[in-house]
Amino acid sequence: MADKLERYRSKRDPARTPEPVPDAPSPTPGGNAFVVQEHHARSLHWDLRLERDGVLVSWAVPKGLPADPGTNHLAVHTEDHPMEYLTFHGEIPQGEYGGGTMTVWDTGTYDVEKWADREVKFVLHGKRASGRFVLFQTRGKNWMIHRMDGAARDPFPPLEPMLPTRRTKIPKDASAYAFEFAWGGRRLLVPIDGGRTDASREHPWLRGLAESFGSRTAVLDGELATLGGAELLVFYDLLYDDGHSLTARPYTERRAALEALNLTGARWQTAPAWPGEAEPVRQAAREQGLPGVVAKRLDSPYEPGPSKSWLLLPP
Template sequence: MPDKLGRYRRKRDPERTPEPVPAEGPLPRGDDDTFVIQEHHARSLHWDLRLERDGVLVSWAVPKGLPPDPAINHLAVHTEDHPLEYATFEGEIPRGEYGGGTMTIWDRGRYETEKWTDREVKIVLHGSRASGRYVLFQTRGKNWMIHRMDPPDASWQPPPAPLAPMLPVARDRPPRDRDAYQVEFAWGGARALAYVEGGRLTLRSGDGFRDVTSEQRWLRPIGGALGSRAVVLDGELISPAGDGTPIYVCYDLLYDDGRALLAEPYARRRAALEALEIAGPRWQTAPAWPGGEIGAVRQAAREQGLPGVVAKRLDAPYEPGAESSAWIFVST
């Protein structure tokens, strides 16, 4: 009988990694109904799908996570079988070791097997985050694809196609009904919309359509920071210190994990943005203040050499590509 965990053990030193490394011997047996999905921040972010089968966890690395929509298939790379104990593993695999990085449990639960062959596996997942019918099918060698077989959740919406950003109108004075607004700095940077899905970033230019991701490679880690969350952010690339080191300030959220927010009022979009707690070494959520404080915010902008402020109506939807009076730019 071949050792199903031999490849797993050869790749790991139990003296150096906190991962479970069982000794050779008879495999434990369960009910072949446990699954786990682990979020693995290794050299590149991916998700590991593991299915209990014949005493081991049969495993696939899924770079973009499980597809939410039957119209989209995702790559799934077949990896070595893992021990059943791995179904509860979370921890930090040391740098330099195989799979070095942070491993956390994204979801776990029970699954049913509808079909299992060497080239095709049909399952039904019953987890708190992952549920539904999926099929894994081999395409070439260790490369497989994973396909969702049933419709997405009724509330799920696909990410929007590339959008042109909403623009403010310029006024000489702040709005009179200031309590109906929230105010932000006008940064004077380069407008950019960030599309993040499956831990990967696509950054689009100020017209909303040109892909500038390769020109701003430093921002790619924001994808890993957001993990499996699919979002579309509106913001600007700025150099606040004046030293040529850009950061990304985001001030609107247009899509959030299956929910299109364009029709939502700005107040709700802003609350959802702040709930994401976007804060990193070179990306952050732009500050905002009640509209009644626009005078003080305008003065602060002037002192910092910023071009002005933008007052945004709390009840206004997002109007892609429009110059809208719901956003008012007032210079310093």
């Protein structure tokens, strides 16, 4: 019988990597476990592994499992892995094959609907990964993965920013608003999906931010501002989070979800906001030479285009 782990062992030195390197496959015929591992290696990807005849048949999926049937994702068929890899997590040393951090993203069981040399249909039963999928081979050695059931997430919202209306006086019901600095920068909406963002084409340094999200989807609203002579991206709204659109939610809910992300980095941060504190924020804006203050109604949804729920006030 062919040794299904020969290729796996040939790429690993058990004296240099904490990965399991067994002598032979584990004889568990009929097993139906799966694992998806998040792998921060040379490039972020997810490893899908399905138990089959005592080994974990594996595919590397650069953008993770597709969330809806409208988008197929690349899946690179890799070597079979040992069953011990179902629970493996840790740091593979740099310089070794697959060097980087690996965590278990989800695990569970799966049902096989079809298993052929060029096509595998299956149903995942996990906490985060669930639904019907098909892996199919295209030309050459390339594989793709397709979701066969309904969308697992809301569609992304239109990437059009909400804009404030100019006003000279503080609203009388100031307690119904949160007050933020007007930064005087350039508006930037940042969509994040599969640990990547299209915004990195113009701003390559955003790749680190996108990768830090892992498989979490998001659309962030912010502004490129110059503070202390350095360019900084300040985020002040969250339109989409982890598969759910937040545009219909009130500002207070979106703001709480944004702050929960704890976005703090060398090139980005979460903008501060002060509910009901109109005059102190205006005074601080004057002292810092900022162009004004934005008053945002606490109960306002996110409305692309000009809105009277956001007011741009002079400092």
